[in-house]
Amino acid sequence: MFENSIRITAIATMLVLGACQGEDAQTPPERRAPQAVKIVPHQVGYATDTVRVEAVGTARARASATIQAEVAGEVIAVNFTSGDKVSRGDVLIRLESRAEQLAVEQAEVSRADAQRLIDRYNTVSTPGVIAGNELDRAEAAYDAAEISLSIARDALGDRTIRAPFSGYVGLTDVDPGARITPDTVLTRLDDRDVLYVDFPVPEQTFGRITAGDVFEVEPFSNPEASYEAEVLTIDSAIDTQTRAYTVRTAIDNSEDQLRPGMSFRIGFELPGQQYPSVPEASIVWGGDGAFVWAVRNGETARVPVTIVNRMEGMVLIRGDIPEGSWIVEEGVQKVRQGTPVEMPASRDTRPVATNGLASGGQAAAQP
Known part of the structure; x- marks a missing residue:
């Protein structure tokens, strides 16, 4: 009787233990929260993209010219010394011009003859004495004489080389008596x-x-x-x-x-535009290009960026990184999208770039 009671008690105990174990097996374990990763953060400042x-x-x-003659001829005068300052229109060199001067005088005589003939025809008062075509021919002869005189004067002017503008004359290898051609370089003139x-x-x-x-x-x-x-x-x-x-x-x-x-x-x-300034160590390269890990609500978020410029260990980037926000500077290889991060409770914040310059920072508020 006593032995039967012991057996019954043992069986009951085993049943109770089995039921408890069954309940434990059916109850799902509680999900553990991910462990926060320790990082070194950086507070983002904006800097000016200064281009050097x-x-x-x-x-x-301001004005420069190589002085050459329009015609060939013999030099009879050089009116400057190298280094002289001359004014516009000053005579630099004269060429022998006796034949050209005679041509001008002859053209003047021809014009005067034509003018006298016109004057004579105009003084005749008797109608019909002078035919109309005679007066026309006299006037045409005068016009031709005027043209010949202009041509002769131009030819005479070409025998004198003048300064086209004010400036300083350079060296010359031309002396009186030398024969020159239009290809001969006489000197150089510079308005400096x-x-x-x-x-x-x-x-x-x-x-x-x-x-x-x-x-x-x-x-x-x-x-x-x-x-x-x-x-x-x-x-x-x-x-x-x-x-x-x-x-x-x-x-x-x-x-x-x-x-x-x-x-x-x-x-x-x-100075150019302003961009977020971040340490080089915070830049991560992936298959889609560069990105940084931003710290938002205690977790990391991947933010694609474009590198604008580099200067003294810092990188200017273009991306969705507000000024004053936080990113991961050290520990970028330990985090993924949505990883909880642990930041130091107190520290000396690194200098935050402002307007292209680094300003001393103090402990800033945690993100």
């Missing part, structure tokens, strides 16, 4: 009171430079000196080979310290 332009240009005179310097500028700066802008330029002959160069005009097209366009500047050379042909160096910065 450096170029070299060669100066040329103002020098023009053309500089090639990258295509990315197009539209940021306008006429009237002033830049500092340095001559290679004296790097310690600097001159102001004012933008006169900008080329109307961009070179398809160099991807650059030409900017023409003017340098005041009224003190005559510079010369055409000198090389000048120009360097300046042009």
Whole structure:
């Protein structure tokens, strides 16, 4: 009897334990929350995409001409010394012109004869004495004499070489007595009171430079000196080979310290648009291009970006990254889309770029 009671108690206990185990097997386990990943964040600041332009240009005179004669002949006078400043119309060289002078005098005589004949016909008062066609022929002869005189004067003028504009004359190898032809180079004339310097500028700066802008330029002959160069005009097209366009500047050379042909160096910065500035380490490359991990509501979110420029360890990007938001700087390989992240409770925030400059930052609010 006692043994039967023990057996019944044991069986009941086993049934109770089995039922409990069955309930445990049917109850699903509780889902564990993903463990947060520790990262080093970066608070995004905006910086200006500053373009640095450096170029070299060669100066040329405001006006420049190679002086040559219109006709061949013998030089009888050279009226300048190399380096002289001359005015427009000044006589530089004279050629022998005796024959041309005689031709002018002969043309003047012919014109005078034609005029006298016309005057005689006009003084005759008796009708019918002078036929109408006679007067017409006299007037035609006068017109022809006028044309001949103009031709003779032009030929005489060609024997005198004058300055086409004011400027400085260069060297000459021509002396009195030398015979020259229209191909002979007599001298060079330069108006160098103002020098023009053309500089090639990258295509990315197009539209940021306008006429009237002033830049500092340095001559290679004296790097310690600097001159102001004012933008006169900008080329109307961009070179398809160099991807650059030409900017023409003017340098005041009224003190005559510079010369055409000198090389000048120009360097300046042009502020552009503002873009998010992030550390290079935060950029991740995938099959679709570059992206960053943004921290939003304590989780990571993949944000595609386009790299605009690099400067001193930072990268300017284009993407949906608001100023002041947070991204993952260190730990980018440990996170995925929607990964919870753990950020340091307190730290010294890295400098946040503003207007192209880094400003000292303090501990900022957590995202």
